[in-house]
Amino acid sequence: MRPILLSGHERALTQIKFNPDGDLLFSTAKDQQICVWFSHNGERLGTYKGHQGAIWTVDVDPTSTFIASGSADNTIRLWEIKSGKCLKTWDFPTAVKRVEFSEDGRQLLGVTEKRMGHLGTIVVLDIELDVNAEQSDERALTIVCDESKATVAGWSYMNKYIIAGHEDGSVSQYDAKTGEQLDNVPVHELNMQVTDLQWSTDRTYFITASKDKTARLIAARDLELLKTYPSDTPLNSACITPKKDYVILGGGQAAMDVTTTAARQGKFEARFYHKIFEDEIGRVRGHFGPLNTVAADPTGKGYASGGEDGYVRIHHFDKGYFDFKYEVERERDNRL
Amino acid sequence: EDAERGASADLAVVEARRRLLDEWLAWRESVEAELEDERLARGLPAQPDEAEAKQAEKGEEQVIE
Numbered sequence: 001m002r003p004i005l006l007s008g009h010e011r012a013l014t015q016i017k018f019n020p021d022g023d024l025l026f027s028t029a030k031d032q033q034i035c036v037w038f039s040h041n042g043e044r045l046g047t048y049k050g051h052q053g054a055i056w057t058v059d060v061d062p063t064s065t066f067i068a069s070g071s072a073d074n075t076i077r078l079w080e081i082k083s084g085k086c087l088k089t090w091d092f093p094t095a096v097k098r099v100e101f102s103e104d105g106r107q108l109l110g111v112t113e114k115r116m117g118h119l120g121t122i123v124v125l126d127i128e129l130d131v132n133a134e135q136s137d138e139r140a141l142t143i144v145c146d147e148s149k150a151t152v153a154g155w156s157y158m159n160k161y162i163i164a165g166h167e168d169g170s171v172s173q174y175d176a177k178t179g180e181q182l183d184n185v186p187v188h189e190l191n192m193q194v195t196d197l198q199w200s201t202d203r204t205y206f207i208t209a210s211k212d213k214t215a216r217l218i219a220a221r222d223l224e225l226l227k228t229y230p231s232d233t234p235l236n237s238a239c240i241t242p243k244k245d246y247v248i249l250g251g252g253q254a255a256m257d258v259t260t261t262a263a264r265q266g267k268f269e270a271r272f273y274h275k276i277f278e279d280e281i282g283r284v285r286g287h288f289g290p291l292n293t294v295a296a297d298p299t300g301k302g303y304a305s306g307g308e309d310g311y312v313r314i315h316h317f318d319k320g321y322f323d324f325k326y327e328v329e330r331e332r333d334n335r336l
Numbered sequence: 337e338d339a340e341r342g343a344s345a346d347l348a349v350v351e352a353r354r355r356l357l358d359e360w361l362a363w364r365e366s367v368e369a370e371l372e373d374e375r376l377a378r379g380l381p382a383q384p385d386e387a388e389a390k391q392a393e394k395g396e397e398q399v400i401e
Contacts, residue, residue, distance in 0.1 A: 103384075157371055158378065202384070204367045219363075221370070226363070276360045277353050328353045 003286060004042035006312035008035045013306025015057050015293045019064045022299035024081075026067055027312050028055035034069055036081070039297065039304070039314055048079045050086045057098045061105040065131065068108050070096025076110045080131050088135040090125060093118050102155040102176075103203060105129055107140065109162060111150045120149030122164060122174070143179040151193050156220040157203040163220060165194025165208050173223055185223045188212045195251075196237040201298070207247055209238035215249050217275065229273045229280075237293045243300030244322065245275040245329075250291030250305055270294055270305050277326065286313050 011030035018025055018039065025039045034048040034055060053072030060067050066087070067079050072095045078088040090110075098111035108127050114120035124141035128134070148168035155176065156163055162174040169188035174181050188194060192212035199206045205226060209215045215238040217227035229238075235251035249271045268290055269283040289308030296303045302316040325333070372382045 158374060158380075160374075202368075202371065204371060219367070221367070276356055326353060327350060328357050331354075332357065 003284075003313040003315045006035075006037055006042050006044070006314065007310070008037075008044050008047075009033075009310050009312070011054070011310055012289070012308045013292050013310065013312060014055060016295045016304050016306045016312060017058050017060055017067075018295055018297050018304070019060045019081075020062055020298050021064065022297040022301060024060075024064070025295075025304055025312070025314065026058045026060060027306055028058045028069060029306075029310065030054040032071075034058055034067065034079070036067075037312070037314075039302070040316075042314055046084055048084055048086070050077060050089075051075070053095070056096065059100050059108075061101045061127070061129075062103070063105060063129070065129070066101075066105075066127070068099045068101065068110075070099045070110055076108070076125070078108075078127070078135060083131075087131065090137070092123070094120075098150075098152050100154045101127070102159045103157065104159065107155075107159065109153055109155065111153050111164070114145075114149040120145045122150055122153050122162060122179075124162075124176075124179075141176075141179045143174055143181075147184070151195065152197040152208075154197050154199060154206065155203065156199075161220055163197065163206060163223075165197045165210075167191070167193045169194060169210060169212060171197075171208060171218060171223060173220070183223050185225075187216050187218060187223075187225060188214065195235060196239075196293070198237075198239045198295075200240050201242050207238045207240050209235035209249060209251070211235070213251075215247065215273075217247070227275065227278055229278055231271055231280075236290060237305075239294050239296045239303070240275065241296045241300065241303065242298060244324075246281070247273050247275050248294050248296060248303055249273065250294040252287075252290030252308075254290055254308065268307065268309075270303070274326070281324075284315065287311065 009029035013029045016027045025037045027035045032051045036045045051071040055071045057070040070076050074092045076090045092112050094113040094115045096110050108125045110123045112121045122143040123139050126140045148166040150164040153164040159176050162176045164172045169192045171187045173183040188210035189212035192210050194208050196209040205219050211234040213231050215229040233251045237250040252268045268287040269285045272282040273280050287307035291305045293306040304314045306312045
């Protein structure tokens, strides 16, 4: 599983995202450009320029026509993938930490930062699925997080719920139409912030990563805790692999937080766990700093990670990965 | 005797995994059934793939035109 190393960012990576076909990978970093790469060979296809601050987040719409991005310059921007053109800029009072398109691509949510005089919010914008259309300035919905600010958020199956992870370690379920909070569960340790939230293919369940060194698998319909993946380091990101029942966790202690002895190369690994059995099954070394973001190729062929070191690494799974099965899995396959 | 103890421990692990796998598959089944019902209730095809396939077909038709 030899990785492809992508060097195009000058600062720490913040988020990476495959398009639905898995052929393109988008990346954002604390520098001020979004990059898009061919995932099969790591060639850079282009950049999206316009943001005036660190870029925290990126997402691709289901048709691979648009990307949306959120930045420390207090804007969400909508871009046409093909032309690189910025189609729309929405302004906010604070930084935008997370964006995600709904399952049908007709709505976009943004998580805005809390700051003196401003509570954190989750805003919803309506998206016209036409590159030539005028995009509306209106917010379709604003959810104010007055308990604990949201750090991440996403859309469940059929856009039924908005699920958010919070700074206090809890996870909320909101009605995506009305914005009403339906539930809030302290999933992670108190005040250990939720750092990532990524979906299963059908968006019926998701994985959260937290500074409490665990990742959790949670059902969207009732926030039932399904699985727990304990690790030995604060986690920044976690994703679910399609095709195989694995999850991938990324994290690591930032250099300034570690004692000198612990700051050695090799600490910074992507960790693979079996999704159902919760066992750690392997690690992939490579980055020279914490992994800030991991993403699974939606077609199941590989995964990518983005590091504090400024690099993106794309890994294509080899045959052993696909062949590997637990005895009980093989047993079941034989019965069917 | 040690080997026997080891073997029975393994057996316990395998039993536990079998149970976890069964539980997971049962949970998936209930979620998938519920999702299908909700999709049908909203007038959507039971599987999202069907919708995508239809869209793809439409796309092809447009190209031919």
